[in-house]
Amino acid sequence: MKEKQIIITFSSTTDAMLFEMEAKKNNICGRLIPTPTTITAECGLSYKAPLSEKKQVLEVCSMLAFTNYNVYELEM
């Protein structure tokens, strides 16, 4: 069954991995996925988490001082 998810895309694989490490420390129930082509055909890794964890996800982005990322909400 599809659910609304928050997707973060990154410009660098390193950023994606650093995000995942920090997300784990903050007990966010998400994971890395191949970037959906509906968002971009540019490939790479994105982070997917339940929409209910949007606030925590955005807090991690802020904590890591990321400047080059995008946030999407998709049903997946």
Next chain:
Amino acid sequence: MEKTVYFDHAATTLNKPETVAKAVYDAILTCGNGGRGAYKEALLANQIITYGRITVANFFDVAKPNQVVFTSNATESLNISIKGLLHAGDHVITTVLEHNSVLRPFYSLGQQVERTILPCNEFGEINYDRIENSIKENTKMLVCTHGSNVLGTILDIEKLGKICKKHGLFFVLDASQTAGSIPISMKNMGIDVLCFTGHKGLYGPQGIGGLCVKEGIVIQPLKEGGTGVQSLLQTQPEQMPEHLEAGTLNTPGIAGLTEGINYVTSIGLEEIRKQETILWKQFYKGISSIPSVICYGNYENENRLPIVSFRVDGMDSGYFADRLWQEYQIACRSGMHCAPLVHKAMKTEDFGMVRFSFSHTNTMKEVDYAIYAIKTIVSKWEEGKN
């Protein structure tokens, strides 16, 4: 002795820790290709690579792990730095102590880039005043070794960093011989690009190295290719580190490098240097008293690399090194050591030098054995001449 008595650690360290070998072995058997998928094996590779960047960034005091670029070795890193930062009409300053990994990229740039090569004195020491006197309007960069792989001279990089900052020059450092035994802080020493290799003082495998680039510095890529992100771009992505990394990374090498850095950190750089100093001093004391042995470098200064380079008067360095191996299983390096200008400066182009380079893993017993071997060969050589 039956097994090799190894004194060529400046070429590559031999006694790698088991943890390094295990990390390489495990990675070969379990890793996919990092950045190419989100399944277990690809993510495992990504984790190894990212943890490697974090480890290197912490070790060299780099602001962010994204600024750590992995390459195959310091030579590749220096090629990227030199060719990616210089343009036609620029002027660059370097020294006679440099390895061919610095000199040959310059030679390949030919007349496009002007160069000043600073001389050294008879002990292999640089006059720092000459650096500022060499700076011109079009001077763009100072690139130099942190430590000479032949003479063991260690350059004052904090001083060099200050000079570069004062004059707005890029400071590119070749840390091949010092990473792992001398603490280096990119932040505090004014280094713009730090080039390192994994297989010497960092006790990692061959085939891995890198450059750490200060934030804000943009280097033109040497290689273009797949990055795992932004595939639709016709150029390398702008963001680091992908900007300077094309193709599959050496993930097993990175795994090994990480363990190597963990190993040297666990021993402590101060302890490593202390051990190295005891060994080279003992060796120098043993051979410098032999009349026909001529040593090169300043051995009164304890602040030097664990390298002793010398020649036996009248004997080709290659012949001598070969006798050490054939008769005593002693491994050392002879010849020009990929540093031709050092030999030109020391007037040893015709015979080369024999270089002994020590690691904290060598023992006093090995050093004493080497002294005995050298004395015996020289004595027989002298008898043969007479």
